[in-house]
Amino acid sequence: MQFTINGQVHEADVDIRTSLLDLAREHLGLTGSKKGCDHGQCGACTMIVNGRRINSCLTLAVMHQDDDIVTIEGLGGPDALNPLQRAFVTHDAFQCGYCTPGQICSATAMIEEARMGWPSHVSERLDGDVILDNDEISERMSGNICRCAAYPNIVDAIREVAEAGA
Amino acid sequence: MSAHVITMDAPVETSLLDTGAQGIIGKPLDRIDGPLKVAGKAIYAAEQDANTLHGVLVGARIGKGRVAAINEAATLATPGVIRVFTDFETFARNPQQGGEEEAPTQGVREIAYVGQPLALVVAENLEAAREGAEALVIAYEEEAGAFEREAHAAECETPPDASTPAHSSQGDLDRAMADAAVTIDVTYTTPSQSNAPMEPHATIARWDGDNLILHTANQMLASCRKQMADALGIEETNVRLIAPYVGGGFGSKLGIAPEAVAAALAARELGRPIKAVMSRPQVFEATVRRSDTRQRIRLAAGHDGRLTAIGHETLASNLDGEDFFEPAGIATHFLYAGENRSITHDLVRLNLTLSGSMRCPGEAVGMLALECAMDELAEALGMDPIALRKANEPERDPEQDIPFSSRNLIACMDRGAKEFGWDRRDPTPGGRREGEWLIGLGMAAAARSNLMQRSAARVTLRRDGAVIVETDMTDIGTGSYTILAQIAGEMLGAPIGRVQVSLGDTDLPPAAGSGGSWGANSAGSAVYAACEAIRAKLAGAMGASPGDLTLKDGEAIAGNRHVRIADLIDGDLTEEGAIRPGKTDEAFTQAAFGAHFAEVAVNAVTGETRVRRMLGVFAAGRILNEKTARSQCLGGMTFGLGAALTEELVHDIRNGKCVNHDLAEYHVPANADVPQQEVIFIEERDHAANPMLTKGIGELGISGAGAAIANAIHNACGVRVRDYPLTLDKLLPGLPPV
Structure with missing residues (x-):
């Protein structure tokens, strides 16, 4: 098979x-x-498959013939960090770093979901533009557990990038 | 090379970190390992070697008894399976505790808990090993076990003294209680909790002749090397542990765990590297839990709020043969004044997962009881909770009659009260309502004993001014890489980008490792000592005294001379440094202090609690890096939130099986559970602690955090639940009519 x-x-x-x-x-x-x-409970394995974030531990490799898959390695290397990776560093949005690639892949796709107007559980309305405020980001990122609990910094990092790209 | 040793026999008057010219110490610098971590290029234990066999552990399905027989036929018939390893004598029954130098409890024919590892199925790939493990048929002889603390409370025993005495008393608690104007006598219970680091316990074991190399997820390499050598009956010099990155530990990776011993044995037998990674349920079942506790708090006070007595009795649990007890009363010894005191810890033997250290052992659950009881006392007295604590501020350690090395609890409470708007708290519970939400404010003190352990480091100053730091210290997310670079850079005049730090390899000088919040104190002081030795050499080369030497950006300044370091040394200048605890340990009570504030909303209809705001104010000596220290505190505060509201490891009372052994059913706080917490540090130096004048920060944030939330819940709705976690089902019966 090929992908x-x-x-x-x-x-x-x-x-x-x-x-x-x-x-x-x-x-x-x-x-x-x-x-x-x-x-599929912690989100550390999050990859972006055909533009959508998924738990890669819950899907079999053989189901991905011809799919377009992006992992953390595809977003930016240590010497060429993308804006979200850079924001995670400056906001100290991680500690042990183990959940971090999943957080960043998840946030990357999540920002796109918001741009497409997808509502979340905390959205006031089901249609219209989504403003990624703290509550929206926290809600949409709750599939990615961080036991070190860098959550406030994760929210800050994502909000900064989402606002810059808005 | 003989090391420059600093022994803390007397307070350090002046720290070289206060006179450095580089200006990087304390600054909120980004983690130097950050780019690797956000790019997925930091390599964790199971990722160190792709060409290994795979081992999957098989755990016991009964809670007490013994293995009668193992039928390997179906497993061996599984395509790809190579061998089933069972070693009833050598396999580790459970992990070792932190800092121990002997092997963990070995021998697995006798079964002490559900999940106890019995065998390792080794296969060419993970899928085959997993299928083979599922197919293994084990016959048991089951016995009656002990699975409930309260059912066996009468059989409790007093464990040996540990980090705190098992039992201690002064004065006459009962008499003081009988004589007091106001008393509180309440019992709190906390459930078993799971450390639940994001990276499962994992080991790749490889033999090179007689030498064992372990890539393993571990917090304390130097002592674990001894544990592993003892477990296998080989020399320590034949064991090397490598752990440059560890995906969290929170105490569960302090000692070697069963997968490491099994992988080492199997790799030796097969002559090939073996990777053994625990499944998430195995991490819950076969590593470490924080013990459940029952804590009785007794407080006696006058109408002025001054305590005349404090009693703190704890009943915890552990496996047979394990001495560790949850030291819930550890901070009760020194937090408040009061001449009559009794603090005890007893242990019930249960057939449950090993209980051991989980972030802030002792205070993490002890303060959930003590600081809520103080809130109850404040209410009974009609006093403000902060005023009550101020009335009981001891000038000296109330038991040992020795000074505190530094203590700024009052400053933390005052600053927090001001920043948080404590004056807007309505002392009458249920007094503030927004729609269907009842709003409350709560506070609690934080205290965490300050520890330091022997530690060594090697530092090299190169002619071009670059600095290399080497030690087997670990960075489990704590920020070790970064703060060690800041210490060395500050002392040797190197910008942060010119300092390279190598950690996590027992080939490097042995450090204290990451545990007990002592990592920065210990490993940092060792780096400090090595740098001090280098500075002495440089000063000598300049004909100046070390005190007159200023180093900045690769240049040395003394008197009226200003030279490049390259002009002072012919080649690399390498020194080893070491730190040892000394007489200041006995002469002072050392602890970090803080104050937590929480605002919660309790839903009047459903009983759901939402934490709206949290503020932690901390005084922990010098802060080495404001950014990483703040993150440590955020992490601790969230552990406190979990303890207060969501975390409970549930055991089946019929066999002790951990019922919620995964991250869907064991609820660690998720992003949406946690508000944008705030952290403030109070400026402080602790001269008795170590030459950097720092105190531990990694666990202070959890101490009292959950109690502040519990007190806020009471303030919100008037319900006082003394059985953690404070879930909605426990609040509902007491809520006011809708």
Whole structure:
């Protein structure tokens, strides 16, 4: 089977039980996506598949023929951080760093969801523009657990980038 | 190389961090490991080697008994499976506690709790190992176990003294209670909690001849190296632990865990590297929990609020053969005045996951009881909670009659009250309502014993002014990389970008590791000592005294001379430094202090609690990096929020099985649970603590945080629940009619 990861076409021949997360971590050397629970409960494994954020531990690699997959490695390297990665550093939006790639991938797709006007549980209205204020960001990022609890800094980092791009 | 050793036998009058010219110490600098972490390029234990076999642990399905037989046939018939490893003598029954030098409890034929690792199934890939593990058939001989604290409370025993005495008393508590104008006698309970670091416990074990190399998720490498050597019966010099990045620990990675021992044994047998990563349920079941507690608090006071007596009795639980007890009364010894005191800890033996250190062992749950009881006393007296605490501010340690090394609790409370708007609190519960929400404010004190451990570091100053720091200290998210760079850079005149820090490898000088909030104090002081030795050499080369030497941006200034470091040294200048605790440990009571403030909204219809605001004000000596220290406090405050409202590890009373062994059912706070908390640091220096004049910060933020929330809930709705977590079902019966 074949798919695109971070702009590169990859071919793989893996066990049909291999999750997309394990494909990246164990077979492609892309260990930026983290395994925190393997149950779709923590969000550390979040990848962006065809533009949408998903828990890559909950999907099998063989389900992604021809898909366009983006992992943290596709967003920016240590010497070429993108604005969101840079904001995470300046706002200290992480401590141990283990949930961080998932937080950043999740936030990347989340900002797009807001731009498309998708409402959340805390949105006042179901239609119209979404303003990513603290409550909206907290709500939309609650699928990504951070046990170090950098939440206030994560919110600040995302809000800064969302506002700059608005 | 002989190390320059600083022993804390007397207070340090002047710190070189106060006279440095580089101007980077204390500054809110970005983490130097930040770019790697946000790019997914920080490499954690299970990611260190892609070409390994995979091992999956199999845990016991009964709570007490023994293994009768293991049938490997189905497992071995699974394609890809190589071997089933069982070693009833050598496998670790449970992790070791932090700082111990001996192996964890070994031997797994006898089963002490559900989830106790019994075997490691090794296969060519993860999928096969997992299927093989599922297929393993284990027959048991089951016995009756003990799974409930209260059912076995009468059989409790007094454990040996540890970080705090198991039992201590002075004066006559009962008499003081009988004589007092106002008394409080209340019992609080806290459930088992799980450290739940985001990175599961993981080890890659590889043998190179007689040498064992472990890439492992671990907080304290130097002592764990000894533990592992002892577990395998090999020399410490044959064991190397590597952990440059650790995905959180919170106490659960202080000692070596069962997967490390199993992987090491299997890798030796097969002659190939083995990766063993615990599943999330195994992290809950087979690593560490914070013990459940029952805490009786007794307070006796006059009408003026002055305490005449404090009693704090704790009943906690642990496995047979494990001495650790949750030291819930540890801060009660010194937090408030009062001449009659009794603080006790007893232990019930239960067949549950090992209880051990979880972030801020002791104060984290002890303050949930003590600081709420103080709130109850304030209400009974009709006093403001802050005024009550001020009335009981001791001038010296109330038990040992020695001075505090530094203590700014009152300053923290005053600053917090001002910033938070404490004067707007209505002391009558239920007095403020917005629609269907009842609004309340609460506060609590924070206190955390300040600790330092032996630690060593090597620092190299290169001719071009660059600095290299090396120690086996870990950075588990605490900011070690960054603050060690700031210390060395400040002392040796290097901008932060010119300091390289290597951590997490037992080939480097042994450090204290990350635990007990002592990491920065200990490893930082070792770096300080090494830098002091380098400064002495440089001063000698300039013919100046070290006190007259100023280093900045790769240049040295003394007297009227101003030279480049390259002109002073012929090659790299390398020194080792070490710190040792000394007489200031005994001469002073050392602790960091703070004050928590919380505003909550309790839904009058559903009983749901939302935390609207949290402020923590802390005095913890010099702050080495305002940004990372603030993050430590945010993390602690959120642990406190979890303890108050959401976290409870539930055990099946029939067999002790951890019922909610995953992150969907064990509720660590999520983003939407946590408001935009605020943190303020009070300027302080602690001259008795260490040459940097710092105190630990990693756990102070949790101490009292949950109590402030609980007190705010009471203020909001008038309901006082003494059984944590304070979930809506417990509040509903007491809420006023809608």
